[in-house]
Amino acid sequence: MIVPFGHVLLLAGLLFLMGMVCMVVRRSLIMILLGVEIMLNAAAIILVGSSLLWQQLEGQSIVLFVFAIAGAEVSVGLALIVWAHRQTGSVDPRDFNRLK
């Protein structure tokens, strides 16, 4: 490996953390979806790095599956966001609070 595994872990961890922060802090449903995407990418980095570490190809094949699922999920999610925007006129998650 060109970089020590520790660096890969650190990168992926930081990326995951940033994805979490983006999900929690941003006031837009699209940004929540974006956060999910970032977290999935972080998981994918770990999978690729560990497949390189242990010289087995299954890790990288799992990543292909992950990307496919991420794409499907984003399409469904965006469809839901568009429907929600049509219903209430905003994409702010605070406006979807029906449980007072």
Next chain:
Amino acid sequence: MIAALTQDSTLLATILATMLPFVAFLVIMVFARNHRGLSAGLSIGAIMVSLLGAVFLLTRHWQLEVPIQYLGRWLVSGDIHIPFGFLLDQPSLLMLTIVATISFLVQIYSLGYMAGDAGFSRYYAFMSLFAWAMMNLTLAPTMVQLYIFWELVGLSSYLLIGFWYEKFSATEAGKKAFVMTRFGDVAFFLGLLLALVNLGNLNILEMNSPQVTERMSPLLITIASLLIFGGIVGKSAQFPLLTWLPDAMEGPTPVSALLHSATMVAAGVYLFGRLFPFFSHSATAMAVFLAIGTISMLLASTMAMVSRDIKQVWAYSTISQLGFMIMGLAAGSYFSGMFHLTTHAGFKALLFLCAGVFIHVFETNDVFEIGRRGGRRLKVPMICTVIGAAALAGLPPFSGFFSKELILAALADLKNPLWLVAGLLGVFFTAYYTFRLIFIILRPEDILDETGIHHDHGHGSYWLMGWPLILLAAITAVLGFFEGTLEDFFKAQQFIPTTGGGHHSWLSFAALGTAGAGVVLAWIEYGRRSATRIGFAERIAPLNNLFAERWYIDRFYRRFLDVFIYGMVSRGFANNDNKVIDGGIDGLSRGTVATGRFTSVLHLGMIQYRLLTIFVVIVLLALYFFF
């Protein structure tokens, strides 16, 4: 025990005499509140039995040598034994008879006076309560029992002073009386504790025995005596706790006649007589008592000289005469104080009851009004008032003359002539203010015609009110001649230090002279046809104000209360109550509400809060599992 009761008639008589009024009180309060006749009947029946019992006991044990005690086991703790029971010896038998007699006469009188009042049954219930408490007080064998009934007497006084509770001044007066006497009772209790700690028990006969000096140092005896005297100052309205008694005149007049002239306030003097041997061990304490008695006597006499209210004059007179009794006792003569207590009970109750008749008929307390509206036309009350006043002023042949003689003789035996001068001055003032009142009623400036008196009660109630007056006047007239027999009666009492009194033949003339001078001065100022009706004290405006404002003692108390008690102590406690206690609870509730609001956030449909919670938990779990 029943067999013992029926065999021992003394015990039976004592128990019946003291307990029946309590039974009457309970029955009236529980069952007979709405039956006026039944309440009065129960109460008067009980007090009649008490009177018969008291007379029976007095005559049966006339030659008593050794005090009779009936004691039952009550408080036992380690070495301390405080029993409950009755002590029958000379002063208690005599006082029992006095209390029973005057209670009976006043209750008969009240049938006429309180007729038509809304609280008639309640009145008789409280009268019975008072009779029970007072009689048990006189027969108490231990100071603890005496203290209990002392407080009960104070309670019934409070209830009866504030009897017409819709009137604000009456409730204020009741509260004032209770708090002031309570204040004295704190000192009383401290003195009792001091005695208890040193003596092991509070049995009166033991406290009076000469062995007390072996167990308590003279300093301790002095301190205990001074503290116990605090209770006497409160109860008998001596200086400085004397302002509650004039205010206590807010109660019905029979209450004033019974409680605040003859019996309850006399309980203080009775206590003095009870513990006379104990107090005699300390000359310092007796000197202090003498001073306080003198000050009270003179102060109250001056206040009576300018008063316009008939009941207030007699109230100040009571304070003054109690001071006089305390002077006699503190000068070392036991019999003079006790005899004056007896005679004073008679004529002071008489004076109050007569005043009650005037107030009932004319519906005013003001002396000048009573005179103007024709007070002198009511024959029986007027004659009885004159008899009572003559006794009060110390004119022969009435009872007051004999008892005052004795006290002045005791004062003359003292080394310092100051006390005798003060005593004679007191006699002068007493005669003056008494006959001032008599002449204001007897010889008013102008007098209205007959329409001033209304006869809407019918002769029935007037006879009910009249007979007690006549009886008391008769007693006042003849009681003085019983001085010898009473003195013999008291001679057999144990532990009383006998005073070898010198015979002062000039004393009778001095006393008569000063009393006569007082009467003459009152005649000059109020009785003559050309009288100005302004007394010598009323002429001097500063003196008038001083006496009328009760020497500003009330003002002092008011200022003290406002600044210290209400301003500092009450405010401190109120702040504590509001800010600390209430504030704490409020803060707790606010915190709970805030926590609830905070946690309810999680129940909202807020996506991002829930996501945050999930992530925090994941991070914590990760940290936990990997470290």
